[in-house]
Amino acid sequence: MDLVEHVSHYIQMMSLHAHNDTLMCKVFPSSLGPTALRWFNGLRKGLIRSFAKLIQEFGVRFITSSRVPQPVDALLSMQMESGETLRNYTSRYWELCNEIGGGNEKIAANTFRLGLPEDSEFRESLTRRPPEDMRQLMRRIEEYKRLEDDRL
Template sequence: MAGMEELCQQNQTLQAQVQDLTRNHRRDAYPLQTAPEFQPFSEAIAVVEIPESLRTLVLDSYDGTTDPREHLAIFNTKMLINGATEQLKCKLFPGTLKNGALTWFSSLPPRSIVTFSDFSQHFLSQFSAKQANQITSASLFNIRQKSGESLKNYLFRFTNVFMQARNKDPTICTEAFENGLSAGPFNEDLPIRHAQSLDEIRKRAAPFIIQEESNRLKADRDKEERARHQTNQPRRTDPFTDRGNL
């Protein structure tokens, strides 16, 4: 009997060791991935620090159910009085949002806020009551990424429309987004593992948007360098023309 108890104990110890090895293998094979940090501001805006005098400024809040123009007018008036720059307005305005308005802001693509003018226009478009009553599920499937439109802009535009839709079913949202996406790296990535929500789409799109922006900047740089090179090229002379000028 003692031998059987010792054998059972050894068997339990062995099972525990196998379970530990299995867990370690899974952890090594499938390392945990942290979600990209939410950063909707451009790099130029992100580095701007809010002065202490504006940190304690009391601002009216907005939940997405009232007139967005009135809220924006009140905000702009306070910013004018306090001498806030356009970049500071971008940093301070999200602090006035709550409920549905804050949810909209939290869904913005990374680095999509470049100027306060564009930011405020997207805000006004988003919370227009007239538009909110016109968005249906069929409208979402009619959205297409335009020729030459960046992934960032398409995601921004789709998000604006989706947040106005009466039916915010996540399945309809992800299918409509993928339906309107143009051919490209992100379009090839999404079908491999279909997204379950717009938030997942936004997170998975982040590295593709960064890569796209990097390629665009390098293409612009190369274009400028070619233009400078052509400008610095010595002018070719025509021997017949030059002979006539002698």
């Protein structure tokens, strides 16, 4: 989540009420995800006296809890573990891929394929017919997950 983008979007959505600090503060939690909402609910009563103060506290919290993004080459170390299901490998892979953020889809698709066991039918299929984009890769992953589920 980008702090500046989030706050800007919120202010834009509330533009008709931007002059009402109390309302801006009261509605702000509805724009937050679960983790940020827990932070908000834990704020000491009386700490926030204006929307500007709320945004300042939110910014401090955001900066101190932000994770360092993973480098793209972290995907190269992803390997499907022996006995691991495609479903679990895919979940781990997308979690890391999302931490890296925007990037080259071809790299993401290729590193996914390289993390599969060399004797995997799915790896062979992705080598013979590489996906054209991430949507196609995800569709094919879903197909193979269903096949794997049927075998179990």
